[in-house]
Amino acid sequence: MCLAVPGKVLRIEERDGTRMASVDFGGVVKEVCLEYVPDLRVGEYTIVHVGFALQRLDEDSARRTLELFENLGLLEEEFGDPWRAAEAEQRADGVPQPGDAPREVRL
Amino acid sequence: MKYIEEFQDPELAGKLLDDIHATVTRPWALMEVCGGQTHSIIRHGIDQLLPEELELIHGPGCPVCVTPLELIDKALEIASRPGVIFCSFGDMLRVPGTGRDLFQVRAEGGDVRVVYSPLDALALARENPDREVVFFGIGFETTAPPNAMAVHLAAREGLRNFSLLVSHVRVPPAIEAIMNAPHCRVRAFLAAGHVCSVMGTEEYPELAERHRVPIVVTGFEPLDILEGVRRAVRQLEAGRATVENAYQRAVVPQGNPAARAMLAEVFTTTDRGWRGIGVIPDSGWRLAPRFEEFDAEHRFSVEGITTREPAACRSGEVLQGLLKPHECEAFGTTCTPRTPLGATMVSSEGACAAYYLYRRLGGTTTAPLEASTVD
Numbered sequence: 001m002c003l004a005v006p007g008k009v010l011r012i013e014e015r016d017g018t019r020m021a022s023v024d025f026g027g028v029v030k031e032v033c034l035e036y037v038p039d040l041r042v043g044e045y046t047i048v049h050v051g052f053a054l055q056r057l058d059e060d061s062a063r064r065t066l067e068l069f070e071n072l073g074l075l076e077e078e079f080g081d082p083w084r085a086a087e088a089e090q091r092a093d094g095v096p097q098p099g100d101a102p103r104e105v106r107l
Numbered sequence: 108m109k110y111i112e113e114f115q116d117p118e119l120a121g122k123l124l125d126d127i128h129a130t131v132t133r134p135w136a137l138m139e140v141c142g143g144q145t146h147s148i149i150r151h152g153i154d155q156l157l158p159e160e161l162e163l164i165h166g167p168g169c170p171v172c173v174t175p176l177e178l179i180d181k182a183l184e185i186a187s188r189p190g191v192i193f194c195s196f197g198d199m200l201r202v203p204g205t206g207r208d209l210f211q212v213r214a215e216g217g218d219v220r221v222v223y224s225p226l227d228a229l230a231l232a233r234e235n236p237d238r239e240v241v242f243f244g245i246g247f248e249t250t251a252p253p254n255a256m257a258v259h260l261a262a263r264e265g266l267r268n269f270s271l272l273v274s275h276v277r278v279p280p281a282i283e284a285i286m287n288a289p290h291c292r293v294r295a296f297l298a299a300g301h302v303c304s305v306m307g308t309e310e311y312p313e314l315a316e317r318h319r320v321p322i323v324v325t326g327f328e329p330l331d332i333l334e335g336v337r338r339a340v341r342q343l344e345a346g347r348a349t350v351e352n353a354y355q356r357a358v359v360p361q362g363n364p365a366a367r368a369m370l371a372e373v374f375t376t377t378d379r380g381w382r383g384i385g386v387i388p389d390s391g392w393r394l395a396p397r398f399e400e401f402d403a404e405h406r407f408s409v410e411g412i413t414t415r416e417p418a419a420c421r422s423g424e425v426l427q428g429l430l431k432p433h434e435c436e437a438f439g440t441t442c443t444p445r446t447p448l449g450a451t452m453v454s455s456e457g458a459c460a461a462y463y464l465y466r467r468l469g470g471t472t473t474a475p476l477e478a479s480t481v482d
Contacts, residue, residue, distance in 0.1 A: 003143045003301075003327070003455070003456070004249065004301045004304070005111070006109060006110050006111065006357075008109065017263075018260070026111075030223075033224075033226060033253070033256065035256060035365065036252060036256075036363055036365045036366045036369070037363070037365070038365070045109060045110070047301065047304055047357045049249050049250065049253065049301060050196070050223065050224045050225065050250060050253045051223060051224025051225070051226055051227070051253065052224070052252065052253040052256065054249065054252070054301065054304050054305055054363060054366065055304040055305075055357050055358070055359075055363055057110065057356055057357055058355065058356045058357070059110075059356075061355040061356040062110045062113070062356040064355075065334070065355065065356060066113055066114075066116075066119070069116075069119040069122055069123060069330060069334070070119065070122075072119075072122040072123065072125075072126050073122055073125060073126065
């Protein structure tokens with residue numbers, strides 16, 4: 001129910017006094033109500049739930065978050081505790097540690 | 108699709124996991140509030156990748172699951188009536204009421220329709236002026252604004268044959284109830300991202316401070332969940348308890364002002380019973396008095412309902428995080444998605460359904476069984 005997915009706004013029109021858009025979800029196009037995000041523009045991404053745009057998807061923010069993940073560990077290497085860093089590396093190499101959870105990336 | 112695959116990247120997941128492993132020094136229990144997050148966690152095996160000190164407790168954020176049995180029975184009764192078109196989201200169809208479900212009502216001749224949006228129900232009301240169109244309005248703060256809009260539009264158009272059977276619920280009072288429960292083990296919350304897309308984050312700092320519990324607004328893709336966990340653990344290890352937003356691409360502090368204004372216009376807060384949990388004060392919305400004529404409970408008098416839960420179903424404990432689904436004796440034996448005892452086994456956000464779907468039987472997993480049927 002709270003599952004909402006990002007989609008790209010293709011076309012916007014007024015219909016019976018309601019602001020509607022055609023939104024592309026990776027090939028599937030659906031009609032979406034824009035009343036709650038009226039300033040959305042064609043080409044922008046939005047989070048859609050049960051046929052309503054609920055929030056603009058901020059592409060800059062998404063990119064920054066991914067960059068943060070990308071750089072994760074760099075600061076730690078520079079300033080962090082070398083023993084903990086070594087432990088983390090061993091874990092990353094798959095060397096079992098006491099108390100290690102099963103580690104198998106299946107994402 | 109943009110910003111779905113990117114947030115499933117295994118290499119970045121590894122970095123986040125390494126950071127979490129390097130941060131954790133002692134046991135912590137975290138609750139993910141939203142059932143959509145539970146499904147993501149179990150589907151991707153995220154809980155099994157985390158340090159064993161970390162336990163993810165599955166929260167009550169499955170709207171289908173917490174809809175009170177009495178209201179399901181009312182829905183079944185109204186849907187059975189001649190002249191009614193009863194509209195619902197798909198995952199309500201197999202939710203067991205006392206003795207039957209909407210699927211059976213349809214098989215017995217009731218006009219039950221599955222809709223994608225409340226606007227579809229509104230269109231049915233326009234097309235069928237001689238029929239009563241009832242929409243089963245369930246859901247958290249995410250779903251309430253679309254349903255509020257349907258009522259607002261019905262009022263504007265003077266559509267007298269449309270009504271809403273309302274069972275909306277709110278997250279903050281549920282967090283309060285969980286923290287006040289005896290033997291509460293939850294030390295941090297991953298708050299439901301899309302609830303906050305609507306409501307923003309303003310309701311949470313007071314809760315975080317008063318209960319000394321970190322609350323991290325979290326998204327739904329694997330990297331989102333890992334980042335939520337990472338931030339929560341950093342706070343716990345540092346002895347902090349604040350609200351953080353780990354889902355900034357879809358959540359701003361003030362939420363969605365237009366949606367919040369519509370909620371304030373159409374609904375008013377009310378005490379609400381949560382199936383398997385009980386009444387939580389001020390935890391729901393009902394239609395405001397000026398929209399009473401669109402309230403299906405007001406329009407259809409439904410009397411004499413006696414509810415009965417199957418004794419073997421322990422979904423209440425599952426919803427409160429006291430029991431993992433596979434620890435229930437009925438799980439996978441007398442209770443399956445095709446023959447569910449409780450709503451947690453049928454809903455696309457139910458914890459029992461997630462464990463069943465991804466073959467999480469006693470803590471082991473194999474590849475997803477019917478992955479394509481989720482989401």
